Amino acid sequence: AKAAAALARSGVDWTGRVVVHTSGLLAASALAPLARRGALTASFHPVQSFARKDAPASVFAGVTWGVEGDPEAVEACGRVVRSLRGHVLLLAAKDKPLYHAACALASNAFVALEGTAVDLLGRAGIDRGTAEAVLLPLVEGTLQNVKKLGVEKALTGPVIRGDQSTVAAHLEALRKDPRAADIYRVLGKAVLEMAARRGLAPARVRSLRRRLGGG
Missing domain, CATH: 3.40.50.720 (NAD(P)-binding Rossmann-like Domain)
Known part of the structure; x- marks a missing residue:
């Protein structure tokens, strides 16, 4: 201006x-x-x-x-x-902030999330360079799935399967890292919403929601 x-x-x-x-x-x-x-x-x-x-x-x-x-x-x-x-x-001019927030989540937040994943592997004794190399094919494969199948059909992992024991084990592993645990819970709830739309049994949705701190 x-x-x-x-x-x-x-x-x-x-x-x-x-x-x-x-x-x-x-x-x-x-x-x-x-x-x-x-x-x-x-x-x-x-x-x-x-x-x-x-x-x-x-x-x-x-x-x-x-x-x-x-x-x-x-x-x-x-x-x-x-x-x-x-x-x-x-x-529309009024939609620019919402549009830009979406772009920031898709790009900036994605990089921050990968940084968190690299940090977690570091806690497991894996050096940063190796951690990035380990995760890169996973990230690339996920992006290819999104491109070919669309966002919701590309989703995999324990929440979409309703695997409560794996989610519980993840949260226990993150207990000493509150920041990473918070990220896991917030994104886990977002995944759970997608899982519900894809037909995950309501009882499993409710149980996972409680485990992730969503009531």
């Missing part, structure tokens, strides 16, 4: 010019000072993770961009996205 205000004071004639930003959180309204000067504004955000600043343009191939703003600016964004062989996802 500060940059937009500074540009609006620059003396440039912004009438009819397309001005965009790439924030996943903020809507085109962040460019309101320029819009008041006649600019056509939009936000377009790539649904992709960039861990390196020198990533090649090819990383955008197949990537979806969340886009919203003035129709003319949105159309211009679409041309850019298509030139990068990407896809446009039209958003």
